[in-house]
Amino acid sequence: MVFAILQRLAQMLFVLFGISALVFLIFFATPGSDPAARIAGRNAAQETVEAIRKDFGFDRPLPVQYAIMMEKLFVSRDLTSFVNRGLEVVPQVMRAAPITLSLVFGAAVLWVVGSIAVGVLAAMTRDTIIDKGLMILALIGVSMPVFWLGELLNLVSQSRFHDTFLFSWVPGLGYKPFFDGPWLWFKTLVIPWFTLAALYIGIYGRVLRANLVETYQEDYIRTARAKGLSPSRVMIRHALRMSLIPFVTMFGMDFGVLVGGAALLTEVVFGLNGVGRLTYQAMLNLDLPMILATVMYASFFVVVTNALVDILYVVIDPRVRGN
Amino acid sequence: MQETSSVNAPLLDVQGLSVSFSTDRGRVKAIDDVSFKVAEGEILSIVGESGSGKSVTLMSLLGLNDPKTTFVDGAVSFRGRHLLEMPDRELRRLRGKEIGLISQDPMTALTPVYTIGWQIAEQIRAHENVSKSAALKRAVELLAAVGLPNPDEAKDRYPHQLSGGMRQRAVIAMALSCNPKLLVADEPTTALDVTVQAQVLDLLLRLRDDFGSAIILITHDMGVVAEVADRVHVMYAGRIVEKGAAEAIFERPMHPYSWGLMASIPPIDGPRLPRLPSIPGMPPSPEAIPPGCAFAPRCRFARAACAERPPQRREGDHTVLCVLDAKEREELRASVLGEAVAA
Numbered sequence: 001m002v003f004a005i006l007q008r009l010a011q012m013l014f015v016l017f018g019i020s021a022l023v024f025l026i027f028f029a030t031p032g033s034d035p036a037a038r039i040a041g042r043n044a045a046q047e048t049v050e051a052i053r054k055d056f057g058f059d060r061p062l063p064v065q066y067a068i069m070m071e072k073l074f075v076s077r078d079l080t081s082f083v084n085r086g087l088e089v090v091p092q093v094m095r096a097a098p099i100t101l102s103l104v105f106g107a108a109v110l111w112v113v114g115s116i117a118v119g120v121l122a123a124m125t126r127d128t129i130i131d132k133g134l135m136i137l138a139l140i141g142v143s144m145p146v147f148w149l150g151e152l153l154n155l156v157s158q159s160r161f162h163d164t165f166l167f168s169w170v171p172g173l174g175y176k177p178f179f180d181g182p183w184l185w186f187k188t189l190v191i192p193w194f195t196l197a198a199l200y201i202g203i204y205g206r207v208l209r210a211n212l213v214e215t216y217q218e219d220y221i222r223t224a225r226a227k228g229l230s231p232s233r234v235m236i237r238h239a240l241r242m243s244l245i246p247f248v249t250m251f252g253m254d255f256g257v258l259v260g261g262a263a264l265l266t267e268v269v270f271g272l273n274g275v276g277r278l279t280y281q282a283m284l285n286l287d288l289p290m291i292l293a294t295v296m297y298a299s300f301f302v303v304v305t306n307a308l309v310d311i312l313y314v315v316i317d318p319r320v321r322g323n
Numbered sequence: 324m325q326e327t328s329s330v331n332a333p334l335l336d337v338q339g340l341s342v343s344f345s346t347d348r349g350r351v352k353a354i355d356d357v358s359f360k361v362a363e364g365e366i367l368s369i370v371g372e373s374g375s376g377k378s379v380t381l382m383s384l385l386g387l388n389d390p391k392t393t394f395v396d397g398a399v400s401f402r403g404r405h406l407l408e409m410p411d412r413e414l415r416r417l418r419g420k421e422i423g424l425i426s427q428d429p430m431t432a433l434t435p436v437y438t439i440g441w442q443i444a445e446q447i448r449a450h451e452n453v454s455k456s457a458a459l460k461r462a463v464e465l466l467a468a469v470g471l472p473n474p475d476e477a478k479d480r481y482p483h484q485l486s487g488g489m490r491q492r493a494v495i496a497m498a499l500s501c502n503p504k505l506l507v508a509d510e511p512t513t514a515l516d517v518t519v520q521a522q523v524l525d526l527l528l529r530l531r532d533d534f535g536s537a538i539i540l541i542t543h544d545m546g547v548v549a550e551v552a553d554r555v556h557v558m559y560a561g562r563i564v565e566k567g568a569a570e571a572i573f574e575r576p577m578h579p580y581s582w583g584l585m586a587s588i589p590p591i592d593g594p595r596l597p598r599l600p601s602i603p604g605m606p607p608s609p610e611a612i613p614p615g616c617a618f619a620p621r622c623r624f625a626r627a628a629c630a631e632r633p634p635q636r637r638e639g640d641h642t643v644l645c646v647l648d649a650k651e652r653e654e655l656r657a658s659v660l661g662e663a664v665a666a
Contacts, residue, residue, distance in 0.1 A: 218431060219426055220431060223424070223432045223434075226387060226418055226426075228415045228449050230449075
C-alpha cells in the first residue's frame with residue numbers, strides 16, 4: 001500500500017513537469033509570435049520589449065528559456081507583470097490562494113456532508129414522497145445559477161433583511177483573513193459556502209442516490225441482509241462504502257477545478273479576490289506572466305487532488321491495492 | 324440418509340405459500356400454493372429449471388424480497404413461530420442466526436471491500452454479545468471447519484484474493500457462524516467447476532452431520548440432488564409438482580416433467596446417445612402460466628383434462644400433481660425412461 005502511494009506521488013511529479021513544459025511551449029514557443037512582445041503587453045515601448053527579451057533569455061535556446069521561466073516562477077519568484085507595471089506575480093497568487101481555498105474547502109465540507117445525507121435518505125426512502133421531494137430539491141439546486149443565487153442571498157442578507165435579527169450578523173462583502181479572527185472569517189464565508197455548495201449537493205446527492213439504488217441490487221447486499229444486520233448498517237457499512245468510489249472520483253475532479261479558479265462566479269458575487277478573479281482579470285489585460293502563474297497554480301491543484309483521490313481509492317477499495 | 328418424513332413437529336412448515344409481484348401489467352403470481360416441510364437435520368432439495376420460482380420461494384421466507392413489489396401469502400412456521408407475520412426487527416434476529424443463507428454466486432456474495440474474517444465476525448457480533456477479537460477467533464475456527472487452508476491467514480484476505488471455491492467455503496462458513504438450525508442454499512454449486520462442486524457438496528453433508536443443521540438445497544442439477552438430498556421437491560412454474568424421498572423420485576418419478584429431467588441426464592454407460600433427450604419448449608413466464616397444469620403445453624401426454632387444475636395423486640409419501648393414474652403412469656414412464664431407471 002505504501003509503495004502504491006509513493007508510486008502515485010512520483011507520477012504526480014512527472015505530470016506536473018509535463019504540464020509546466022506544455023504551458024510554457026504554448027505561451028512562448030508558438031511559431032509566428034514574439035514572446036517578448038506578448039509579455040510586454042499592448043503598445044509597449046521597443047526598449048521594454050528588448051529588455052524582456054534579454055531578461056527572459058528569448059534569444060537563447062528553448063530549454064534555457066524554460067529553465068529561466070521556471071526559475072522566475074518557483075525559485076526567485078520575481079516574475080513581474082508588465083501590464084500592471086512592476087507588480088510581482090507570485091505574491092499576488094499567494095495572496096489570492098488562501099481566499100479561494102477557504103471558499104472551496106468550506107463549500108466542499110458542506111457539499112460532501114449534504115449530498116451524502118440527501119443521497120442516503122433518498123435511497124432509504126426510495127419511491128416515497130420524501131425521496132421525490134429530495135430529488136426535486138436537488139434538481140432545483142442544480143438548476144439555480146450561482147450568480148443568481150449569490151446575488152439573491154446578498155440582496156436578502158446585505159440589504160432587505162440586514163437590519164432584522166435574522167441577518168444582522170452578516171458582515172459586509174469581501175474576505176476577512178482567518179488569522180484576524182476565525183469567527184469573522186466564518187461569518188463572512190457561510191453564505192458563499194452555501195451558494196457554491198448548492199449546485200454540488202444537488203449533483204452529488206442525485207448521483208449518490210442512483211449509485212445506492214444500483215448497489216442495493218447486488219448480491220452482497222442480499223448477503224448482508226441475510227446476515228441479520230440492521231438496515232442502517234447494511235446501508236452505511238455495505239452499500240454506502242461501495243457507492244462512495246464513483247463519488248470520490250467526481251469529488252477529486254470538481255474540487256481541483258474549483259480551487260484552480262472555477263469558483264470565479266462565487267468569488268465575483270461575494271467580492272472575494274480569489275484565484276478565479278485574478279485569472280479573469282489577467283485574461284482581460286492579456287497579462288501573460290500572470291496567466292502563466294495562475295494556469296500553473298490551477299494545474300497543480302488539479303493534479304494534486306487527483307493524486308489524493310487515487311490514494312483515497314487505495315484506502316477505500318482493497319481491489320486497487322494489488323498484491 | 325435418514326427417514327424423517329414422519330417427525331411430528333417439523334423445523335419449517337410452509338403451507339399454501341403464494342408470492343406475487345406487482346408489474347406494469349398488474350399483479351403476477353410467481354409462486355402458487357406451495358407447501359412443504361423440513362425436518363431437523365434433513366436435506367430437502369428443490370429442483371426445477373431457471374425461472375421456476377425456487378429462489379423466490381426461499382427469499383420470501385426470509386423476507387428478502389422487496390416488500391414494495393412483492394406480496395407474500397400463506398403460513399410459514401419456523402420452530403413454531405410465524406415468519407410471515409413477524410415484524411422486521413424480530414425476523415432480523417432470526418436471519419443469520421437460526422436461518423443461514425448460502426447464495427448462488429460466491430463471486431458477488433461478499434462485499435468486496437472487507438476481509439472475509441471481518442464479514443464473518445460482523446455476523447457473529449450482530450447476534451451475539453462478544454468482543455471483536457473473540458468473534459474473529461470464531462471466524463478463524465469456522466474457516467478451518469469448512470476446510471480453508473491456512474484459516475488464520477485467510478481471515479485477512481479480501482474476497483477478490485480468493486478463488487471461487489474458497490469464496491464459497493467462506494460464504495458457507497459465514498452462513499454457519501451462529502449455528503443455524505436451517506441452512507438455505509441457493510444453487511451453492513452452480514458457479515463452481517465440477518471438482519470444486521463435489522468438494523462443496525461433501526462439505527455440506529459433513530456440516531449437516533457436525534452441526535446438525537437442516538438444509539434446503541435449491542438446484543437445477545439432478546446430479547447434485549442424487550448425491551446429497553434426503554427428500555426432493557420438483558418445482559415447475561411456481562408450483563411443486565412432485566414430492567418424495569430422493570430414492571423414490573429417482574427410481575419411480577411420477578410427473579412427466581420429472582421424467583423429462585431424468586431423461587436429460589447423460590447416461591454414464593451404454594452407447595453414447597446421438598442427442599440427449601430434452602423437454603421441448605420453454606417454461607412459461609409468470610404472466611403466462613395456464614390455469615390448469617402448467618406443464619401441459621410442453622407435455623407429450625397432455626390431454627383435455629389437463630386444462631383443469633391437476634389432482635394430487637399419492638403413493639405413500641410420494642405425491643404428484645398430475646391426471647395420469649397409476650397404471651397409465653407406469654406405461655408412459657417406461658416409454659420415456661426405459662425399463663430400468665438408474666438413479
